[in-house]
Structure formats: structure tokens, C-alpha cells
Amino acid sequence: MPRDIDRRAARTRKALHQALLTLMLRKGYEALSVQDIIDEADVGRSTFYAHYTGKEDLLRSGFQMLRGELEEAQSTARAGAEASHDDPLGFSTAMFEHAARYADHYRTMIGGRGGAVTENEIRLILSEMVRQELPPTLYGDAIPRDFVVQFIADAFLTALNWWFERKPRLLPSQVDAMFRRLVLGGLSQLIGDERRQIDRPAANRDTD
Template sequence: MSDKKEDRRVQRTRTMLHEALLDLIVEKGYEAITVQDLIDRANIGRSTFYFHFVDKEELLVDTINRTREFLKEQMSKRTIAEETGRTSFGFSLAILQHVQSHKQIYRATVGKQSGALVLHHMKRMITDLAREEIEMQLSSSDSSLIPQDLAVEFVVNTLMTLMIWWMDRNAHYSAYEMDRMFHQLILNGIGWEE
């Protein structure tokens, strides 16, 4: 019983720190945030912060990992619900919906010098998701002339460019419209057909 209480307390503290980080990114930009800012916003002690995280970058990586798990969960729910067979790059809609629902955070990071580290870790997350799918797609197709690592770079950079364009220009497109644009760019560029 005490393990469950401790697990809930740990989860609650981590959630408060994740929320504090995201709020402060919007307000100050990632680079300007200090550990003191985080502990003040989350209303926790310094030792509690360091019990959970080594520094603010580890908190950032943990936040992005939580986002990745959330996105994978959303993708699997959608796949199960739709039962439509194979869809290329199913992760893109989940990512774009996440961006749309967290516009303030993404606008505070994309294309900004202070958001470079955030984008670096986000790009790593998207790279992992893209690599998983591309390995499945290209391994089943022996006739592909495109090396997997090149295909991954192409897909990731296209999605990142699309997201930056969307946020920088405050373009009034929905996540679904952006996903259609992404698929049109990718599938024509790689030559896959859905």
C-alpha cells in the first residue's frame, strides 16, 4: 500500500515539474529557465527536484519521452478504432494534433534560438518514431533504392519543416490539413503509395 502512495506522490511531483517546465518555456523560453524557477513554480524543494532529475535538460527529455508515450498510445488507439489496414506514417497526425493543442509551447520553441535544445530532443523523438515505421516499410520492399537512414532524415526533416512553417506563420490549418500536406510531400518524395 505504501508503494502505491509513493508511486502516486512521485507521479504527482513529476507531473508538477513537467507542467512547470512547459509553462515557463512559454513565458521565458527554455534557455532562460533555471532550476530555481522550476522549483518555485512547482512549489517543491530543491532536494525534491534533484531526487527526480539531475538538471533541467533531464526534465526536458523526460517530458518529451512522456509525450512520445502519449503519441504512441494515441496512434495505437486510432489504429485499433479505425481498423483500416496499413497507413504510412501514422505517427504524423498524432504529433500534429499535439502541436495544435499545445500551440503556445511550440510557438515559444520552434524557430527560436532558445528552443534549439527542445527541438533537438523533439527531433530525436520523431526520428525514433519514423525509423520504426520506415524499417517496417523498407524491409518489406526489397526493390527500394533508398537507404533507410536517408529516408528517415527525409521524413523527419519534412515534418519538422512543416511544423516550423505552421507555427512561425500562425497558419490557420488544422492538424488534419497539415497531415495531408505532410503525406503529399512525403509519399510523392519517397514514391510510396498508400
């Protein structure tokens, strides 16, 4: 029996992934049928179902690959770097660079093209990254920690979306700088010095 995966199988899977990528960029995930995918990939119907249980399975498979890539990039980029908790947004630099490298893949996931599955997956991954870097104790207890985590993760997605849709020629480092400054410093730094002192509302004692 063959130790490695059969070359034919590898070729088929690559063709299917490529077809999914192409079609998602063109029509979006939800509007896609299995028929479209196998037509684009030039693959038989039963062949598709021999490899994947449906289009969602194919989608998740591709997502896993990208996730593996990402985790590797994260760990190498931050191997000898400063320890965590030093920079609460430490994930962002490597992440923006990874997005630039796999621009087509990331493009399928944003702007509503990815469907609910992709959206949820990427938000989960990001939330987990942020959670590991955010200091366990926040100043005061006025804002719950998981709220802050979601805030950061979604802000990153916003930056990514804006980057690809509006200014795709920017360098990853440039977008990263804007992202960090806005999330760290907030809006008050941008709207004039006289409002620099934000009002500090009393911490709500009875938050459910």
C-alpha cells in the same frame, strides 16, 4: 508503506513540470536555471533535487510522459486501419492531431526553444516511426534509405513548425494534406507543367 506515490510528491512533480512548460515557452530551455524553475513552481531547492538530478532530468521526464501518450495515440488511431507499407506517411495524421491536442508541449519543442536535448529526442522518435513505415526497398538505389528517412522526419518538423508559428488556426487535417502532398509529390508539381518531367540522374555507383 504507501502503494501509490504520495500525493505530495505527485503535486510537487506536477508543479515542476508546469513551471518548466511555462518558462520554456517564455525564455527557452537553455536560458533556464534551476532557480527560475523552483521560483516559478514555488518549491524548495532540496525538494527539486529530491525528485530530479537537474533540469535535464526534469525535461526528459516530461518528455517520456508525452512519448507514452503519443505511442498510445498512434496505436489506437491505427488499430484496425490498413497495414503498414501501404502508406509511407501513415504516422502523420495521428501525429498532427496529437500535436494539436498538446499544443503547448509541442510548442516548447520547436523554434529553438527546446534546446539540443529535445531536438535530438524528437528527431529520434520520428525517425524510428518513419523507418517502420517506409518500404524496405526503394526504387533504384540512387538515394540511401536513411537519407530518405531523415528527409521525411525533418519535413514533418518543418510542417509542424510552420503550422504553429505562422498559421496556428489551421486544422490538423489541412496541415496534414499539405505535408503529404509536398513530400510525396515533390516540388516539380508546383512549378509549372513543362518541368513535370524531372531529370533522372544516373545512380552513383561508388557511393563510398
